[in-house]
Amino acid sequence: MLKNKADSKKRGRTFLYPKKPFGKLYAKRKWVSYILLVFLFACPFLKLNGEQWVLLNFIERKFVFFGLIFTPQDFYLFALAMLIFIMFIVCFTVVLGRLWCGWACPQTIFMEMVFRRIEYWIEGDANKQRKLDESPWNGEKILKKGAKHFLFLLISFAIANTFLAYMIGSDVLIRIITEPVSGHVSGFISIWLFTFIFYGVFAYVREVVCTVICPYGRLQGVLLDNQSLVVAYDFTRGEPRGRLQKEVSANSPHGDCIDCELCVQVCPTGIDIRQGTQLECVNCTACIDSCNEVMLKIGKPKNLIGFFNQDYINERKPYKISLKSYGYAAVLFVVLMVFSSLIYKREDVQTTVLRASGTLYQNRGADKISNLYNAELTNKTNKPLKFTFRSKNNADEIDFxxxxxxxxxxxxxxxxxFLVRKNKSIKEYKSEAVFEIVVNGEVLSTATTSFFAPEGN
Incomplete structure (x- = not known):
């Protein structure tokens, strides 16, 4: 599975050659990956209410999620949404371990379901890849390596463009691609910069992203407990290991594991799942499929490697969701309700009205008092709005x-x-002033502030 030591030192790191996986779980992973890939590539180019489905434009501080536009004034909602996402990952991990990494993480999906499959298609399975790398350069090696890396670059180019479509908007990206390079030098450089970054990640860095760079694996030790479902080896059933024999007595000391090491050979991060839960394990389930195939061939029950919790493996306790999981889920539910309420109450126009600093009130003749105000109106839609600004109290006057x-x-x-009020309608020194923004006869936003008048007025 690993290259010889001399060549590994020459390259600067040890490259893995995982065997091509197969099985029922792998087939399901493929379909999940296809759906997520279609969704990933489609989101920046499909539009709803005139905006792309998802936009994360940090430069212009504009974020769009399925038709809803979030401006800098809505940053608290964006922060809350990120908190919900993190809480979901935490809750998910407590219950199902690192399943996110193996089934939904973009790094794993691209690496295992796109780039490695191209590698299997062009260079063959693990042994053929190893032999090709160890062989001297010839016409076959140049052709296969050239074709593989050309496709890697092509796909990295597509990923880079999609990434930028999320960051700067698909319309801007299309202009960069279709218009002369001289007008979009920075955009052109960005496309190729990200292309080579993604190419480097998937052609050379590979599983190191999951095992070293990504911090999520290290969080497992904090989040997992004995009741968390993880991909695990049932050592109480499998140990002690023993090679397959033609005749096995009923009192054989060997467990069900025949030490074929297929689970190690198919692992994309190069670990032996039989050594216990490890941070490098991304729960891709390739080892489950390979082990199940072996168990079927030797007439043993499936799931020697499967989704287990430690309580089941150690004490054969039935699976149940822990109290900690219920606690995380309850907190997540409460935060989701708060977030949903804030989204429901969110206004298309945000209005802020403040009394002018350094002023109190002004007398307007013998029977009127005025206060000076500054107002800022922010349009959160992608359409210009013709509006009317008025006081909710019809007796008030506004002098712009x-x-x-x-x-x-x-x-x-x-x-x-100036907000002008008649003395006879003023009952106290400090009263409330409410303003409305009306568009097409509908009140889109309101703002409340204070109105001051002399005492005993």
Whole structure:
């Protein structure tokens, strides 16, 4: 499975040659991967309400999720959404271990379901790949290596463009691609920079991303408990290991494991699952499929390697979800409810009205009092809005100093005005003033502030 030591030192690291996996779980992983890949590549190019499905434009501080536009004023919602995602991963890990890594992580999906499959198609299975790498350079090796790395670059180019479509928007990306390079030098450089980064990751760095770079594996030791389901070897059934014999007595001391090492050969991170739960294990289930095939051939029950918790392996206790898992799930549910409530109450126009600093109130003749205000209106939609700014109290008057009635798409506008009230409607020194923003006869936003008047007025 590993290259010879001399060549490994020459390359600077040990490269793995996992055997091509097969089996029922692998077939299911393929379909899950296909669905996620279609979703990943489609999201930046499909549109809803005039916006791409998902946009994460950190440069312009604009985020879009399925038609909803989030501006910098909505950053608390974005932060809460990220917190929910992290809590979901934590809750998921406590119950099902590192299954996310093997079945849904983009790194694993691209590596195992795209790049390695191209490698199997062009160079063959593990032994053929090893022999090809150890052989001298000839026409066959140049052709196979050249074809493989050309396809790797091509796919990395597609991934880089998709990544940038999420970051800067698909419309901007299409302009960079279709218009002259001289007008989009930075965009052109970015595309090729990310292309070579992704190429380096999937052609050379590979499983090191999962075993060294990604911190998620190290969190398992904190999150997992004896009731968490993980891909594990049932050592109480498999040990002691023994080679397969034609005639085995009923009192044979050997367990069900015949030490064929297929579980090691198919592992994409090069570990032996029989040594226990390890941070390098991404729960890809390749070892389960390979072991089940062997068990069927030798007439033994399946799932010598399977989804187990430590309580089952050690004491044969039936699986049940732990109290810690219920606690995480309850917290996640509460936060989801809060987030849903905030999304439901979210306004398309955010209005902030503040009294002008350094001012209190002004007398307007003998029977009126005014306060000076500054207002900022932010449009969270992708359409310009013609609006009317008014006081909720019909008896109030607004005297504009700086006025506008058009709110640009995804932009803001400022208003400066006096709110004028008649003395007879003022009952106390400090009262409430409520303002409304009306678009097409519908109140889209309200803002509340204070109105001051002289005491005993």
């Amino acid at each position: 100093i700086q006025k506008s009635d058009l709110l640009p798409k995804e932009g803001s506008t400022h208003l400066t005005f």
